Amino acid sequence: MKLKKKPVVKISVILLMFLLTSLNFSGNAKVLNLQADKIMLSERATANLANRVMVLVDKSVYDGIKNELNQFSEDLAEEGFICEIYPKTIGYSGWDSPEDVKKFIVSHSSNLAGCILVGNIPIPEYRVEKGYMNQPETFPCDFYYMDLDGNWTVYDEGGNSFGYYYTIFCNHTGGNGSKAPEIWVGRISPSKWIGDKISLLKEYFNRNHAYRVGSLCRPAKALLYVDDDWAKYGEKYKSYLKNIYKSSFITVINDPEKTREENYLNNLKKEKYEWICLHAHSSQLQHNFYYSNHTKWDSLTSWELRKNYKSAFFYDLHCCEAIDYFQEECIGNLYLFGNTSGLIVIGSSKVGGMIDDGKIFYEKLKSAACIGDAFREWYSLKGVKYPSYCYGMMVLGDPTLKPKKDEKPPSVEITSPKKGYLYIFGREICPLSTDKTILIGSCILLVEADDINGISHVDFYVNEELKLTLKSKPYQLDLKNYSIGWYDINVVAFDKFGNSNSDHIRLLLINS
Numbered sequence: 122m123k124l125k126k127k128p129v130v131k132i133s134v135i136l137l138m139f140l141l142t143s144l145n146f147s148g149n150a151k152v153l154n155l156q157a158d159k160i161m162l163s164e165r166a167t168a169n170l171a172n173r174v175m176v177l178v179d180k181s182v183y184d185g186i187k188n189e190l191n192q193f194s195e196d197l198a199e200e201g202f203i204c205e206i207y208p209k210t211i212g213y214s215g216w217d218s219p220e221d222v223k224k225f226i227v228s229h230s231s232n233l234a235g236c237i238l239v240g241n242i243p244i245p246e247y248r249v250e251k252g253y254m255n256q257p258e259t260f261p262c263d264f265y266y267m268d269l270d271g272n273w274t275v276y277d278e279g280g281n282s283f284g285y286y287y288t289i290f291c292n293h294t295g296g297n298g299s300k301a302p303e304i305w306v307g308r309i310s311p312s313k314w315i316g317d318k319i320s321l322l323k324e325y326f327n328r329n330h331a332y333r334v335g336s337l338c339r340p341a342k343a344l345l346y347v348d349d350d351w352a353k354y355g356e357k358y359k360s361y362l363k364n365i366y367k368s369s370f371i372t373v374i375n376d377p378e379k380t381r382e383e384n385y386l387n388n389l390k391k392e393k394y395e396w397i398c399l400h401a402h403s404s405q406l407q408h409n410f411y412y413s414n415h416t417k418w419d420s421l422t423s424w425e426l427r428k429n430y431k432s433a434f435f436y437d438l439h440c441c442e443a444i445d446y447f448q449e450e451c452i453g454n455l456y457l458f459g460n461t462s463g464l465i466v467i468g469s470s471k472v473g474g475m476i477d478d479g480k481i482f483y484e485k486l487k488s489a490a491c492i493g494d495a496f497r498e499w500y501s502l503k504g505v506k507y508p509s510y511c512y513g514m515m516v517l518g519d520p521t522l523k524p525k526k527d528e529k530p531p532s533v534e535i536t537s538p539k540k541g542y543l544y545i546f547g548r549e550i551c552p553l554s555t556d557k558t559i560l561i562g563s564c565i566l567l568v569e570a571d572d573i574n575g576i577s578h579v580d581f582y583v584n585e586e587l588k589l590t591l592k593s594k595p596y597q598l599d600l601k602n603y604s605i606g607w608y609d610i611n612v613v614a615f616d617k618f619g620n621s622n623s624d625h626i627r628l629l630l631i632n633s
């Protein structure tokens with residue numbers, strides 16, 4: 122039966138009078154633990170960390186990305202960095218060689234946390250006499266820019282196809298300083314092969330901004346993907362990742378017959394993970410995944426990574442040569458620019474990588490202010506000791522980033538009954554001229570709660586007493602057993618990181 126409007130209004134007036142004269146009125150229940158987003162304005166300053174960041178920009182791309190770089194600089198300032206941008210011509214009239222660039226960095230190194238190299242900044246190379254298979258190896262080595270006071274012997278130098286002088290270094294010693302790095306370095310340089318350089322750089326800095334302000338986000342989940350030759354170390358590697366991700370938020374895939382190209386790609390395409398750690402045999406342009414008892418393999422090439430997947434933000438590649446900058450279209454660079462979410466890629470330009478499989482890096486990252494700081498510490502403690510295995514380790518992307526802790530509370534709302542409405546037997550009748558709700562007959566209270574990292578549970582308080590805890594949907598409380606009277610109902614939703622948020626309703630129940 123459809124109720125006519127007039128009698129309902131009469132009922133609401135009568136009930137309103139009851140409402141206003143009610144002795145039970147006790148005001149709003151307190152809001153529990155409502156958290157706001159935090160911005161740590163001077164985290165680096167209070168922690169007494171070096172806080173200058175220099176962005177060295179290839180002049181040929183600078184004009185096209187000026188606005189994005191200014192935004193980047195403002196974003197870094199919000200996080201306690203002082204960001205300085207230095208555009209310069211690459212070649213004879215500007216930065217012509219790795220030594221030129223290094224000289225510039227050293228002469229501006231006071232309170233310097235790190236450098237970000239944008240565009241075709243000269244690539245230092247290093248030569249080890251006994252590299253892979255005990256043979257000499259020469260490879261890109263940005264570590265040369267990270268160590269500001271050690272001694273690097275020139276092995277060879279000359280003109281190269283990039284239009285500046287190449288320099289190959291060897292025999293790195295502490296000299297009058299130390300072999301350990303003083304700063305971190307990150308390289309952001311798309312190749313023409315991937316797409317239009319200016320557009321790719323704009324997109325990179327735009328998503329960097331989006332990540333910082335929270336509009337680009339993923340669940341705090343990591344994928345640890347380990348191919349056959351390291352499969353048995355899956356749990357060990359997971360224990361490293363546990364420094365930054367909750368155990369239940371780390372997916373380990375290490376079944377040798379499962380770890381294959383297609384399976385990896387399917388995981389890569391999901392917007393499920395924030396961090397991907399991959400252990401797989403690789404070369405500059407591909408990963409190889411073994412199967413069929415290690416007798417066959419299939420390959421994922423960098424070509425296949427040019428598909429604009431909305432993949433993870435952070436990549437830790439335990440993959441030989443994945444960041445070999447002799448190939449600008451190396452697979453590492455495709456993780457950074459071949460999709461719409463790459464922010465940082467850590468990997469090696471040579472055969473080898475992190476000799477401790479990242480143990481120290483992840484331990485440091487737990488408390489480090491940014492990935493760059495943890496990476497620099499890993500080099501100091503591990504990398505410097507093993508030139509022939511570790512000196513190819515580099516970071517592509519912006520090392521000031523770090524996976525965010527989830528400090529954002531979930532959303533929670535009592536969607537029914539609505540505040541300030543009259544209900545008869547659960548049916549919404551009309552709004553009242555008050556924010557209190559009146560229920561004639563029983564009703565089910567419905568709550569919607571959501572969070573990027575999932576809801577742990579929802580608590581229902583009735584007149585400040587915890588009546589119900591629900592760990593899964595639907596989040597609802599049936600009021601049928603409650604007798605006539607006034608009720609303050611507070612619902613508190615918790616996400617899986619312990620952040621909470623609440624909603625409240627005060628209602629009059631007229632029940633039989």
Ligand SMILES: [Ca+2]
Nearest residue numbers: 270299300301
């Ligand atoms: Ca040093």
Ligand SMILES: [Ca+2]
Nearest residue numbers: 349377380411
């Ligand atoms: Ca496999």
Ligand SMILES: [Ca+2]
Nearest residue numbers: 527529572616
């Ligand atoms: Ca959250």
